[in-house]
Amino acid sequence: MKIGELSKKSGCSIQTVRFYEKQHLFKACNRTEGNYRIYDASSLSTLRFIKQCRSLGLTIIEIKQLLDTKMNPDRSCTSVNNLIHQHMTDVTKRIEELNELKQTLTDMALACSDNRKVKECGVLQMLEK
Incomplete structure (x- = not known):
């Protein structure tokens, strides 16, 4: 199948398919006489x-x-399990960081009301600290 059909069947854009190919995650199997990439079911x-x-x-x-x-396929899947556990740790850390960011933004939103002048803006004052 050509890249357009692969794109439709996979739900990935043509640009994304090309990006993954450039990252060596997979490769086109062959090329047509017209130099179009041809992909198979494995792709x-x-x-x-x-x-x-x-x-x-x-x-x-x-x-x-x-x-x-x-x-x-006959090797131990320990490396897969380790990768997933590390990814879960990373996600947990990002969630904590995002919760801290949310709290900071909430504090900033409460620091100013709509009826103030810019020179009295609590958000801008917090950003200057």
């Missing part, structure tokens, strides 16, 4: 796998590690 399966990983917030590096691990 579609890999692209769907990548898309699922991205929906979980996994990085390109993490996805490469998972794809490399998939190539050795």
